[in-house]
């Protein structure tokens with residue numbers, strides 16, 4: 001990265017300067033052009049968007065749907081989102097989902113930005129259980145608000161969110177709590193009792209919950225097929241905003257389309273925030289979204305099954321070295337593991353590029369509680385994953401002898 005000249009830096013806002021560099025990008029830049037590398041640093045699969053989705057966008061473009069559009073998203077997509085949620089959750093508040101609850105965004109990240117912009121300003125605090133996807137922290141900082149980490153811990157039964165510790169972090173300035181379940185990077189998935197306890201804290205203290213359930217379909221628990229959701233327990237007075245995306249379920253990471261789901265009375269405010277950020281999402285992309293929601297079930301099932309096999313393959317291979325510690329993820333498509341004798345994971349990420357020809361993300365990117373861990377994305381076909389897992393095993397076995 002180039003360094004700013006002091007003259008230019010003086011012109012930048014405090015909030016812009018507070019935007020942290022991504023800890024994942026450092027490894028990516030280091031390994032991007034390395035011949036033969038297996039890159040597993042990013043949070044995406046290797047399958048291209050299925051043709052029935054892309055074709056819907058092409059048809060829309062050919063039909064001339066290239067004009068400015070409604071800031072909420074087009075009615076057809078909002079209806080398709082309501083119908084999709086009905087299929088997934090069997091309605092909300094005892095009736096079908098209302099299309100009025102949905103607002104289309106430029107990806108899940110934009111949905112997160114809007115939620116943070118709507119509820120926080122300088123001096124406000126945002127609770128983030130960590131390890132967590134770094135963009136929750138970044139989105140908070142660029143608003144001038146303060147991220148407050150609530151470190152989770154890895155116990156014998158997996159990652160644990162200590163609810164007393166969470167409540168102790170609440171102050172009069174707490175405006176938001178991010179709940180990412182299933183979690184990127186740990187795969188921790190809140191059970192219904194935990195979701196209920198979090199909702200009770202929101203009711204007691206008045207903060208809003210940003211429910212990031214984007215990996216809800218990638219769930220491996222026995223009570224599946226979907227991860228427990230706030231949809232099952234909220235009532236109409238609850239302060240919960242859902243952020244979601246087409247990126248993962250339908251292999252559309254590069255498209256930049258997602259959605260927010262929120263109480264309809266807030267839609268007007270969010271629409272204004274959309275006007276002054278993206279000014280709306282291209283109609284042809286929204287047509288693709290409708291195709292994904294309507295015809296995408298077998299594709300989603302295929303992806304989830306692939307990720308489930310990927311988790312097991314990598315987990316079993318790494319466990320056979322006797323040098324790693326992890327909780328088998330209940331959801332999402334990552335394995336988050338610690339290596340005995342390797343506490344400096346920032347440097348380890350770079351070394352694994354050089355010495356094992358595998359690119360994985362250092363846990364330091366996911367907050368203090370992630371520091372001793374590495375995140376590997378397992379949303380790949382068996383052959384690539386086996387190659388990566390075998391290279392890591394070889395490296396781990398070799399470096400053990402040097403300890």
Ligand SMILES: Cc1ncc(COP(=O)(O)O)c(C=O)c1O
Nearest residue numbers: 043107108109133184245247258
């Ligand atoms: C937990 C989580 N939330 C939100 C997103 C945002 O997804 P996108 O902006 O690609 O739609 C990601 C992407 O990796 C994620 O891991």
